Amino acid sequence: MATFETEFLFVYGTLMSGVDNQWSLRLWRACGQPSEAKVPGRLYTLGGYPGMKDPLDGEAAWVHGQLAQLPDSPALLADLDAYEGDEFVRLRRTATLRDGRIVPVQVYMYQPEVDENQRIWSGRFTFAQ
Secondary structure, eight states: OOOOSOOEEEEOSTTSTTOOSHHHHHHHHHHOSOEEEEEEOEEEEOSSSEEEEOOOTTOOOEEEEEEEEOOSOHHHHHHHHHHHOTTEEEEEEEEEETTSOEEEEEEEEEOSOOOGGGBOTTSOOOTTO
16 A cells, blocks of 8 residues: 555544444554544445545535544554455545644545445445445
8 A cells, every 4th residue: 555644544434433343443542532524525335334435526525534643653554454455545635624624634445336326425424324
């Protein structure tokens, strides 16, 4: 995976704070408190977890999630990359915070094609979906 100077990771699914899995717990132990944020994009349910894709041209769509301030830990990112697997690639995007500030972030983007019937139109993933 690519390395960026960005010090934030935007998460929108199984890595969010409060999700009970070893990867989320490890991320938030290292990063502290999350901040609410949103990133332009489309969100899809993939059977127990979500995947994010860029918005369509001219589309004003948002994915809502959390921002983690990353520690200087290449090992943490390498482990998260392995957890996300080959279907996801960590890319640079921009996030908007609740106060309107825009910051550069890294985010895991889903690469395979998806059916629009899987789209989460609210842009918010819940495990009940």
